Amino acid sequence: MDMAVEAGVIKQHLIDPEICIRCNTCEATCPVNAITHDDNNYVVRADICNGCMACISPCPTGSIDNWRTMPLVRAYTIEEQLTWEELPAELTPEELEAAGVSADAGDEAAAPAATAPMQVATVESVETIFNSAQYGATVPPWSAAHAYTNLFPPKMPTTATVVGNFNCTEAGFDSETHHIVLDFGVVPFPVLEGQSIGIVPPGVDAIGKRHHARQYSVASPRNGERPGYNNVSLTVKRVTEDHQGDPVLGVCSNYVCDLKVGDTVQVVGPFGASFLMPNHPKSHIVMICTGTGSAPMRAMTEWRRRLRKSGKFEGGKLMLFFGARTQQELPYFGPLQSLPKDFIDINLAFSRTPGSPKRYVQDLMRERAADLAALLKDGSSHFYVCGLKSMEEGVVLALRDVATEAGLDWDTVGASLKREGRLHLETY
Numbered sequence: 001m002d003m004a005v006e007a008g009v010i011k012q013h014l015i016d017p018e019i020c021i022r023c024n025t026c027e028a029t030c031p032v033n034a035i036t037h038d039d040n041n042y043v044v045r046a047d048i049c050n051g052c053m054a055c056i057s058p059c060p061t062g063s064i065d066n067w068r069t070m071p072l073v074r075a076y077t078i079e080e081q082l083t084w085e086e087l088p089a090e091l092t093p094e095e096l097e098a099a100g101v102s103a104d105a106g107d108e109a110a111a112p113a114a115t116a117p118m119q120v121a122t123v124e125s126v127e128t129i130f131n132s133a134q135y136g137a138t139v140p141p142w143s144a145a146h147a148y149t150n151l152f153p154p155k156m157p158t159t160a161t162v163v164g165n166f167n168c169t170e171a172g173f174d175s176e177t178h179h180i181v182l183d184f185g186v187v188p189f190p191v192l193e194g195q196s197i198g199i200v201p202p203g204v205d206a207i208g209k210r211h212h213a214r215q216y217s218v219a220s221p222r223n224g225e226r227p228g229y230n231n232v233s234l235t236v237k238r239v240t241e242d243h244q245g246d247p248v249l250g251v252c253s254n255y256v257c258d259l260k261v262g263d264t265v266q267v268v269g270p271f272g273a274s275f276l277m278p279n280h281p282k283s284h285i286v287m288i289c290t291g292t293g294s295a296p297m298r299a300m301t302e303w304r305r306r307l308r309k310s311g312k313f314e315g316g317k318l319m320l321f322f323g324a325r326t327q328q329e330l331p332y333f334g335p336l337q338s339l340p341k342d343f344i345d346i347n348l349a350f351s352r353t354p355g356s357p358k359r360y361v362q363d364l365m366r367e368r369a370a371d372l373a374a375l376l377k378d379g380s381s382h383f384y385v386c387g388l389k390s391m392e393e394g395v396v397l398a399l400r401d402v403a404t405e406a407g408l409d410w411d412t413v414g415a416s417l418k419r420e421g422r423l424h425l426e427t428y
C-alpha cells in the first residue's frame with residue numbers, strides 16, 4: 001500500500017463554488033457517480049472519487065480542477081462542501097503536522113477511493129448498467145477549428161448589448177422560446193458553433209448570494225448572427241415550471257426573455273471545447289435534438305448553409321432529428337421549412353399532437369435505420385445530441401440498435417465514436 005495512504009493522507013478533489021456555473025457536465029461525466037449537487041453547490045464525494053480525471057477536461061470553467069492535501073480523518077464531508085461559498089485554503093504545514101502528517105506528504109497522497117475498496121465494489125455493479133454518458137466524447141473532431149474558452153471567467157464577466165429579442169415559437173407564454181441577439185462591440189468574444197456562453201442574472205438569490213451564471217448554447221455561426229458583426233444569438237426557453245411540473249419562474253430564462261433592445265447583460269465564457277463541428281468537406285453531421293437543444297444545431301446548419309451559398313463547401317450530409325411536444329413549440333419551425341431538401345434531411349417528431357400517436361426522436365431514428373447505419377459505417381460521420389437529459393439514453397440505445405441490426409459491433413463502433421470525437425452529448 002502507498003506510504004501516504006498508510007499515513008492517512010489524501011489529495012481531496014474539490015469544486016470551486018465561486019467559479020462553477022452548475023452546468024451538470026461533471027456529474028454526467030463521472031463514471032463512478034462521485035459527483036452530486038443541491039441547489040447551492042456541486043460537490044465530490046471523497047470516498048468514491050478515484051482521481052480518474054474524466055471530469056477535468058469537459059468542465060467548461062475549470063472549477064473542478066482543485067485538489068487539497070488532507071489528513072484522511074479530516075477530509076471535507078459532502079455536507080460541509082454543500083454549504084461552501086468559497087474554497088477553503090490549503091492546510092498549512094503546521095496544520096498538517098498537527099494532524100500527524102508531514103508537510104511534504106501531499107506529493108505522494110493518493111486519490112481517495114484507493115482507500116475505499118467497498119465503494120469500488122459498488123462501482124463495478126454500476127458499470128454493468130447501460131450508461132449513455134460513457135459514449136460521449138470529450139475531444140473535438142479532428143478537423144474542428146480551435147475554440148477559445150474562458151476568456152471571461154465567472155469572476156470577470158464582460159458586458160454585451162441586446163440588439164434583438166423575439167419569440168421563435170408559436171406557442172403561448174408557458175412554452176415561449178426567444179431568439180436573443182447580443183452584441184459585444186469591440187470586446188473580443190470569438191465563438192464557434194457548439195460552444196455556449198453564461199449569462200449572469202442581476203440581483204441575489206434567497207440567501208443573499210449573487211446569482212450564478214446560467215449556460216446557453218450559441219445559436220449563431222462563427223461569423224455572427226449578423227455576418228461580420230461581433231454578435232451571437234441564443235435560443236432561450238422561458239422556464240415557468242420546475243422539473244416536477246410545479247409553477248416557478250426560472251431566474252435567468254425569464255430575465256433573458258424579457259430583455260429589451262438596448263439593455264446590457266453580464267456575460268461569461270465562452271465555454272466548451274469538444275462539442276464542435278467538423279470542418280473537413282467529407283464530414284457528415286447527424287443532429288439529434290429537442291427544444292432549445294436545437295441552438296447548436298442551428299449554428300452548425302447555418303454555418304454550412306453560408307459556406308454552401310458562397311460555393312466553399314460541397315460534400316458531407318446534414319441529417320436532423322428534432323423533437324418537440326407540438327409543432328407550435330418547435331423553435332425556428334418556419335425557417336427550417338425553407339432549407340433546401342438536398343442540403344439537409346429533416347425529421348420532425350411531435351409527442352403531443354392532438355389525434356396523433358406520440359413520436360420521439362429515437363422513433364424517427366429507428367425508422368431511418370438504413371440511412372443511419374450507412375452513416376455509422378462511415379468514419380467521417382459525427383453525431384450530436386442536445387436537449388432534455390431524458391432523451392440521452394433513448395437516443396444512444398437507438399444508435400446501438402441500429403448498429404447491431406446492421407451487423408456492426410456496438411462496442412467497437414461506440415468506442416471509436418468516443419475516441420475520435422464523433423459522438424457528443426449535451427443534455428440539461
Ligand SMILES: Cc1cc2nc3c(=O)[nH]c(=O)nc-3n(C[C@H](O)[C@H](O)[C@H](O)COP(=O)(O)OP(=O)(O)OC[C@H]3O[C@@H](n4cnc5c(N)ncnc54)[C@H](O)[C@@H]3O)c2cc1C
Nearest residue numbers: 023214215216217235236237242243250251252253292428
Ligand atoms: C450546457 C448547457 C446548455 C444549455 N443551453 C440552453 C439553451 O440553449 N437554451 C435554454 O433555454 N436553456 C439552456 N440551458 C439551461 C439553462 O442553463 C438554464 O438552466 C435554464 O434557462 C433555467 O434557468 P433559470 O434561471 O430560468 O431557472 P432556475 O431559476 O435555475 O430554476 C428554477 C427551477 O426550475 C428548474 N429548472 C431549471 N431549468 C429547467 C428546465 N429547462 N425545465 C424545467 N425546469 C427547470 C430548476 O431545477 C428549479 O427548480 C443549458 C444548460 C446547459 C447545462
Ligand code: SF4
Nearest residue numbers: 030049050052053055
Ligand atoms: S476525478 Fe474521476 S472519479 Fe473523481 S469526480 Fe472526476 S470523474 Fe469522478
Ligand code: SF4
Nearest residue numbers: 020021023024026059
Ligand atoms: S462548471 Fe464544472 S464543476 Fe461546475 S457543474 Fe459544470 S462541470 Fe461541474
